[in-house]
Amino acid sequence: SQQGEEDPQALSIQEGENATMNCSYKTSINNLQWYRQNSGRGLVHLILIRSNEREKHSGRLRVTLDTSKKSSSLLITASRAADTASYFCATAPHPNTGNQFYFGTGTSLTVIP
């Protein structure tokens, strides 16, 4: 399986705290993306980091990528109740001949108001 693994599987924090979730993957990649999924909905793209990048920011999100360790982390700062969702990393393997993506196991985040 090309599926990545995320930890923790579940995370519960108070509103205003920071949330960090980690993703490990198995193959060489073109890029790594993070997605959010609210209950009963489709996935929403959050951020894309390319294999030659080490860190990327978008609003309250900070993503790091360490290709030597085949790992990435997503930091959500100053969390809000609306951040409650499942978060998935997704990798585009290299070489990528078919536009395929593979999702990690996911982290379920609960932000308590």
Added chain:
Amino acid sequence: DTEVTQTPKHLVMGMTNKKSLKCEQHMGHRAMYWYKQKAKKPPELMFVYSYEKLSINESVPSRFSPECPNSSLLNLHLHALQPEDSALYLCASSQGAARGNQPQHFGDGTRLSIL
């Protein structure tokens, strides 16, 4: 509202039925995807179409048959499904031929139940 529209939202069918799931996008994307998602699990890639041609089939059983009639539409034809096929079926699209270097846009899925 999402930019990828999936119909129906819910589908209940017997194991001998034939039904189809539909997906539509008008963003000019040339890559479209089907995923299967079981409860509390990540989406599993089933099929990828790039420029209306099937580029990836992740060893999906033949009771699932994809079709891409044009660049905006993607269908998944279902026949003789098993109870374990009950899941959320997600469609996604992205700009095509980009070696996976573009974000995917997802629909809200069809929740399928097999009796």
